Amino acid sequence: MFRLSIISLSLLLAGCISLDPDYQRPAAPVPSVWAAQGTQPAASNVLTDWQHIMTDARLNNVVERALTSNRDLQEAIADIESARALYGEQRASLFPSADAELSQTRSRTQDAGVSSSATADGAVSSFEIDLFGRNRSLSQAAKETWLASESTARNTRLTLIAETSTAWITLAADNGNLKLAQDTMTSAADSLRITQLRQKEGVASGPDVSSSMAIYQQARASVASYQTLVAQDINALNLLVGDTVPQNLLPDTLESLSPQAIALVPAGVSSSVLLRRPDVQEAEHNLKSANADIGAARANFFPSLSLTASAGVGSSSLSNLFSHGTNVWSFAPSLSLPLFTGGSNTAQLRYAEAEKKGLIAAYEKAIQSAFKDVSNALARRATLDEQRDAQQQYVAAAQSSYDISRRSYEAGAGDYLTVLTNQRSLWSAQQDLIALQQTDFENRITLWQSLGGGVK
Template sequence: MIRRLTMTLTPLALSLGLAGCLNLAPDYQRPALPVPAALPEASAAAPAALPGWRELVRDERLRQVLNRALAQSRDLRVAVLNVERSRAQLRITDADRWPALSVGVTGQRAPNSSGNETNTFTGGLQLASYELDLFGRLRNNSDAASATLLSNAAAARSARLSLVTATATAWLTLAADEEQLRLAQRTLATRDETLRLVRLQADVGAASELDLRGVQTLSAQARATVAQLQRQRDADLNALNLLVGESLPPELLPGSMAATDAHWLADVPAFASSDLLLGRPDLMQAEQSLVAANANIGAARAALFPAITLSGSYGVASDSLSGLIHDGITASTISGSVLLSIFDAGRRQANVKVAEVNRDIAVAQYEKAVQTAFSEAATALQGQAQWRAQVQAQSGLLEAERERYRLTKLKYDVGAASQLDYLDIERSLASAEQALVQVRLGELLNRLSLYKALGGEERGTPLSAEAPASAAEPS
């Protein structure tokens, strides 16, 4: 019995050893980066490690908002489920490389050589159909599925980074809306008070009808601005609630930007080498898609060669069911087949061509993703110093306008300046205040853009197939 079992299993063991001994996939080579070797405006001594978003965000309210968004985002949930589906698909693809054994009992009634009807029952292990992967078709399918898993894992990390930056952007934008609305409401109150005084002056003949109409126009303009900013604030609040997945309580909404904006976000360190951009999750996703396309070429090429399959069984045979247990005889079978398609109207060659073109498309998409990443990082890096200089200049302009407003009001109160001069400086001051809010918001959003462009806390070394589970975990 042992000899029979050895004779039966030896071909199966040899087939397992030969499986995958030839790989027809092209050797994978990462394409050269189609961008300059160094990023502009970056210090070579800057650290490559970027802070996590909890270190980047200094405001506790914003941290809580981001935690809620990460916990409730449907898009992020779909990305994570895509990873789980890819992991299961990889297990299915890997299982195709191994023989599938089953245990069972079969019965047959047929005439023997003498023409008499006889019963034959067999029971034991059965090998239905096992393909010898001599040319690497199954192996390359498995490699492609593994790369797809890693690509989806990187996509989940990219979705997480995008959600963090988008939610923070919406929260800061709402803060700017609140500050601009506060300034507009203050301007409206001033214009209404001025209108009241000028109307009293007009009633006693101390102001002309033209002066009154001019002040009415300014008051109406201020009222329209307040309505416009209220509508914008409400729209941005709804956008923030949509990102978070719920209506935020008032205590988590931002206050005035003017007082605390310098402490909301930490500075983002930058690195000089363009190679480090490869740690961005979207670039890792694009590269793994390229790896999968490369493996698919090997699978398509292997289909040009014969398909070799084995089947067999090992167990006990008897002419009765009870004999399988008591007096059955050992029976084993093994068979193989070699199938080579000699005419398919060029289908297999066309499949190889499709796989090669898909690989070329993946190369182009990867190179485009690299160029996009370099452009985003370069723009954000160059904008760092420029935004800071603009904030400083705008702050200086606002201080000058405030002093000019103070002096003009003193002159207006004693009758040394006309009402037109006073209203003109008031408009200039309001415009300078609104502009500073926009510039401060722009500087903060540029920090977020730089953080995302460099990959944030989601960047890292390229993913490897040896640890898909850890790579796929987005949270």
């Protein structure tokens, strides 16, 4: 009988009933593979952490600094600690709170003279026995909120890695454009000098000099513009990192980087990896929290049993308290049954159920948005190599046309307008090539990020 009583009490204290709905993860409303992958076999274990994607040692170092000093990430980590503390506070309601008190009172009256009393008590104060799992549901909801905050921090971390890498690549691209503008300005200055000499010799016309001056000033303005952009890129990178990035960690031109400075995620990835994305995991934890809230709202319709109890000893003197004291105890259970709440309990339950419906939709949309991100990145990836190769051939052809027209003009067999037209075409083609190279690197970052990365 004693053993049965202990078992029964344990079940009462733990809460033997849960009114939470059975949680079923909603089916992902997306295909199992991406259309851009064709018939490539699906795989789910191809992703790796960021150190194996950002392979340039300087970029790797810059990202490490950002993960240490970025203020947004520090704020997200603080949010985790806050949510974890709230979970601990809520979970404490599952256990009784025991207090011990030792007191002595000494008083004097006209009739009895001086008297004294001493008491030692141990008490359990108004502990709610979780018969229908209300407190356990609230604790589970708080836990899922905490886990959602962890997913938020992981998403912040993933975004920070991607944004820092993109800012570093943008700086490299603008360094390349600055160098191109400087080279063009040097070439235009040389052409202007030659044209002015030919004018003095009566070979070149005034319009030739004016046209040569125009392209020189255009290149000069571009140099100043890209100098501004480079300075702004460095400021943006410093903000992301949370500190001043040393000069030796900044990139040179984009062309100087290895083609594998940012590795390409292997093809053939199953769409199931989207479930690993931090934003998708955050949405699911929020959904689980709402599911637990329904259980707590259901429990409000049932009786609640609270227990207040104390036990101790009393004596006329402190010295006799634990040897000759008198045992005292009290036991005061109370049962509360909701009879009329004005519809409050029903409204709370309907609110919790509506919240869950909304969060199911949010979870499914998070997966669909993730699928779209990957699909867009793969679609860009499918044509990028061909476009870059064509642009490289175009730059080579434009360079050849410019060289031929310039030699022809210097030999007196061509006109200067053709030289200027070919020079502008070459400059524009070179700028487009830098833009495509930048797009290539950024697409690799985006693809890795949209697949959820390998951030732990």
